[in-house]
Amino acid sequence: MTSQTTSGAGYATERETTEGRVFNVTGGDWDTITGGIDPLSNEKIVVNMGPQHPSTHGVLRLVLELEGETVTQVRPVVGYLHTGIEKNLEYRNWTQGTTFVTRMDYLAPLFNETGYCLAVEKLLGITDDITERANTIRVLFMELNRISSHLVWIATTGMELGAISMMLYGFREREYILDIFEETSGLRMNHAYIRPGGVAQDIPDSAIRKIRDLLVYLPKKLKEYEAMLSGQVIWQERTQGVAVLDVTGCLSLGITGPVLRSAGLAWDLRKTMPYCGYEDYEFDVPTATSADVWGRYLVRMAEIRESLKIVEQALDRLKPGPVMIADKKIAWPAQLAVGVDGMGNSLEHVAKIMGQSMESLIHHFKLVTEGFRVPPGQVYVGIEHPRGELGVHAVSDGGTHPYRVHYRDPSFVNLQAIPAMAEGALLADVIAGGASLDPVMGGCDR
């Protein structure tokens, strides 16, 4: 088919520009391009990969300069998913902020929420007043979310490196975890479940039973995945020795999370700068020494197992008690409940404020429409996100709205490593290296 395609017709249309000849490529017609180029006069090819490309994890665009199949230069271009979340936050009250930040990194929404809430609570000076049960639920849900995020990583990376069945299995197991989230918060994603002062509502018993089932079910499945991938020669060839980045490179580029740990440095904020009571849980920080895609695969698989250990401990520590701070000036006044159409005010609460207590109604109205005030100042909170350090810099001017909230999203910072990983390597390794960073563009572009 390629031989029949004449220049200027078929898939790869071409045109002359001041920059040289430009081809528009849409699919598997690489031969048309290489066939249409004189190898002596046009050694360099500039390829624009993305923003709509199945292997770039969302709307990431890579401008690649190739010599043959070797990449000589990569320039990542981001911003296609910028939605101005940080700007929007400044026009909503502090509690409404959770519903915005949860939409940043859509594979790790509970981390976005927790980071934000920890920052707001630090500004309010109520960090120590968060109830035991709320903290345990936060840890429990963050670890479940870490597992679901890593499952998507193994699924998409498997797909990008040719192991399509891994994609199906990874998403299947993730869906099970999302069911647990849905049962509790009413939503699969974008939960707005963790709120300043605690969590929106308690976990139902049915969700706890599901988590217990997961603890039995997932380890078996993990063994299956490893049986499928680890001994696979193609998987090994595509990952071992690919996209190497050592500790020095990671630190200078600000890379944290599994990528840094795959280079051998056991830096995990849950251990080094604990929050939410992580110091009371027993778990290890898995590391590898190969600093390549293979090492990142091993680290993430081990992290899923460590997270399961934390989930089990959190379930055992889950004692009955309030899930929202006692201070009525901050605690969301509604008793929320999951109804047939999702989460909303519980009918009992509505009956109380509408029928019995005028003061409750006024209090509810003031807190919901105007919100609570946060004393002026600024804080920075860092938590261990599935992709690295998630930093929240929150500034208050004393009002009912954030003055400024900035997210140091690990996807954004980690993507800077693509040129360091890919330049000098083969084009196919750009995919493996980029995938090993696990970028989520919603978080990167915010």
Next chain:
Amino acid sequence: MSVESTPEGANLGSPAELPPSPDKGMFGIQGTGDVSGFGGLVRRRPTTADTPRPFGGYFDEVHDALEEAYPGFADAIEKVVVDRGELTLHIKPERIAEVCQIMRDDESLRFELCSSVDAVDYLGSDNRRFHVSYQLTSMTYRRRVRLEAAVADGVSLPTVTSVYPTADWQEREVYDMFGVVFAGHPNLTRILMPDDWEGHPQRKDYPLGGVPVEYKGAEIPPPDQRRVYQ
């Protein structure tokens, strides 16, 4: 009917003018009476007073180590603030790269990781409205410090990319969102907004919304102007 006994405006078809009330409005409300929450948009100056010594925790150690390692310390540090268990060193903007170099390399400081670079626009409360903050992390000592450099609109400050290459994209984001120029940055272009975008969206005088949409000339007003309670 005599003209004198008629209240002002009573027979002119316009509502009677009520005497102005200096402190209380309708229903005894003070201020704007805005319950939409947008009343919170009236900005107050945040407290940034100098913190007296001792700062507590490891903050004294960091402060003294920097003083010892950096000869220009007295000239470069504008203010030291300890608030909510966090140390903020306010640095003269032109010295920020030097200070970062010392913070990274000195053995008793060792802030190897620059976690985050971002800015805050203190429009109306500070003449040097853009405060660029650098969250530094020492993995060796498990410490965090924030450096803050304030610049006025149109004034540039040196880039720290030669010390912390990770600041590359983050400085580009600050430039994109606030228009703060980092002198010596290798490629200071927009990163999140389109290349041909006009204005810097995170500035406080840049509206949210109010952008014309290409549909029958409709326009979405900014959220703080959508509802008025008066």
